Amino acid sequence: FASKYVKGWTLTAGTLINLLVNAPMPVADDAVVVEQDVDDLSFGVGFTQLNTCRRQPKDSWPEMTDIKTWVAQYYRAGGQQGSGADAATLSGWVNERLNDELRTAFTACLS
Numbered sequence: 001f002a003s004k005y006v007k008g009w010t011l012t013a014g015t016l017i018n019l020l021v022n023a024p025m026p027v028a029d030d031a032v033v034v035e036q037d038v039d040d041l042s043f044g045v046g047f048t049q050l051n052t053c054r055r056q057p058k059d060s061w062p063e064m065t066d067i068k069t070w071v072a073q074y075y076r077a078g079g080q081q082g083s084g085a086d087a088a089t090l091s092g093w094v095n096e097r098l099n100d101e102l103r104t105a106f107t108a109c110l111s
Contacts, residue, residue, distance in 0.1 A: 010097045017098075021105050023067055072110045 064070055078090075094106060 006097065009093070013094075013098060014102050017102050017106050017109070020068060020071060020109050068109045075110060 075090075094103060098106065
């Protein structure tokens with residue numbers, strides 16, 4: 001993918017780095033109340049919510065507490081496996097294809 005679609009790799013890597021830097025925080029509480037119009041036909045159906053029947057949010061990876069640390073460890077482990085050529089190639093792509101802002105953000109996440 002990265003060799004064949006250079007522009008696509010750059011856009012994808014940039015988006016993933018932005019998600020890494022500005023990670024979305026999970027919603028801790030669902031106190032958001034959606035206002036319903038009393039004249040709406042679905043008011044009676046949507047108004048009465050059973051909180052006890054609602055499925056609790058599930059953390060798929062509870063052992064992942066800090067995603068930036070995990071990414072840094074995964075990146076370093078990938079460079080240690082095999083000949084290390086993949087890590088050198090990835091480092092080259094990061095230096096060649098990413099702009100200064102994204103490159104700085106990525107190296108900050110690795111430190």
